[in-house]
Amino acid sequence: xxxxxxxxxxxxxxxxxxxxxxxxxxxxxxxxxxxxxxxxxxxxxxxxxxxxxxxxxxxxxxxxxxxxxxxxxxxxxxxxxxxxxxxxxxxxxxxxxxxxxxxxxxxxxxxxxxxxxxxxxxxxxxxxxxxxxxxxxxxxxxxxxxxxxxxxxxxxxxxxxxxxxxxxxxxxxxxxxxxxxxxxxxxxxxxxxxxxxxxxxxxxxxxxxxxxxxxxxxxxxxxxxxxxxxxxxxxxxxxxxxxxxxxxxxxxxxxxxxxxxxxxxxxxxxxxxxxxxxxxxxxxxxxxx
Ligand SMILES: Cc1cc2nc3c(=O)[nH]c(=O)nc-3n(C[C@H](O)[C@H](O)[C@H](O)COP(=O)(O)OP(=O)(O)OC[C@H]3O[C@@H](n4cnc5c(N)ncnc54)[C@H](O)[C@@H]3O)c2cc1C
Numbered sequence: 177x178x179x180x181x182x183x184x185x186x187x188x189x190x191x192x193x194x195x196x197x198x199x200x201x202x203x204x205x206x207x208x209x210x211x212x213x214x215x216x217x218x219x220x221x222x223x224x225x226x227x228x229x230x231x232x233x234x235x236x237x238x239x240x241x242x243x244x245x246x247x248x249x250x251x252x253x254x255x256x257x258x259x260x261x262x263x264x265x266x267x268x269x270x271x272x273x274x275x276x277x278x279x280x281x282x283x284x285x286x287x288x289x290x291x292x293x294x295x296x297x298x299x300x301x302x303x304x305x306x307x308x309x310x311x312x313x314x315x316x317x318x319x320x321x322x323x324x325x326x327x328x329x330x331x332x333x334x335x336x337x338x339x340x341x342x343x344x345x346x347x348x349x350x351x352x353x354x355x356x357x358x359x360x361x362x363x364x365x366x367x368x369x370x371x372x373x374x375x376x377x378x379x380x381x382x383x384x385x386x387x388x389x390x391x392x393x394x395x396x397x398x399x400x401x402x403x404x405x406x407x408x409x410x411x412x413x414x415x416x417x418x419x420x421x422x423x424x425x426x427x428x429x430x431x432x433x434x435x436x437x438x439x440x441x442x443x444x445x446x447x448x449x450x451x452x453x454x455x456x457x458x459x460x461x462x463x464x465x
Pocket of ligand 1: 262299451
């Protein structure tokens with residue numbers, strides 16, 4: 177649920193919106209994040225069918241952070257002791273619990289139990305570094321299923337007139353494009369559009385120069401929306417661990433002997449609500465012990 181600072185504001189370069197099938201998710205957000213920090217994106221949403229024609233998506237409540245996606249995590253963490261910008265290198269056994277070793281040289285803890293909510297490749301690295309190879313090996317399959325995604329935010333001084341604010345593309349390069357400025361609470365001059373490349377193209381261009389990637393994504397955007405308008409500012413970001421293609425959804429992992437739990441969207445169908453459900457399941461498991 178990331179946002180990148182851009183001229184005049186910010187652009188959501190990761191999750192674009194989230195749905196809430198489980199009513200307890202919205203109650204949770206109202207209570208812990210604050211109801212002013214998110215709201216419904218009243219946009220029009222469409223997708224390109226196999227013939228390249230555009231069709232409307234069914235109506236749905238699509239929620240976004242206000243004024244940017246990160247407003248939600250800011251709200252959720254405001255009453256917690258969070259150490260940001262801190263990479264945990266490994267875990268060290270400390271009596272019956274664990275101490276965390278940061279890559280900055282600092283240690284944290286001791287703690288009775290650890291919950292890791294990193295993507296599977298990073299969770300696996302953390303467990304391997306912590307002499308927990310057996311636990312790390314259980315993640316091989318999950319790591320294989322993670323797909324990258326190149327994201328580009330492009331600014332257009334004059335608004336692009338399009339029938340939809342969010343579009344799922346059927347294109348050799350792009351998977352999704354959205355008018356970020358149409359989300360509630362954004363006060364951009366002109367329009368910021370966010371473009372996401374599809375997993376296959378992103379994998380083939382994983383190590384390509386960002387400038388080349390950006391140029392190809394912008395050209396694909398012009399082709400998809402049928403416009404020759406060129407952006408006056410672009411910024412790109414490569415997500416190495418964007419999305420899991422796995423259909424195996426255990427919800428979470430809890431290793432009782434070590435008191436280590438794993439949670440995250442990749443264990444529960446992907447997406448923001450999946451991450452919430454995964455964490456909720458793990459928290460309930462721990463509290464029931
Ligand atoms: C391009 C893109 C588009 C998306 N679009 C949508 C969408 O439209 N709708 C939707 O519902 N979902 C979408 N998603 C998915 C959504 O972003 C995820 O489901 C959600 O962010 C998962 O939350 P999480 O807490 O499980 O993991 P993450 O958000 O991945 O958080 C994991 C965190 O762990 C940190 N970390 C990793 N290793 C360490 C370490 N060693 N020490 C300390 N910290 C560490 C990472 O820095 C990161 O902050 C999208 C994702 C991407 C990348």
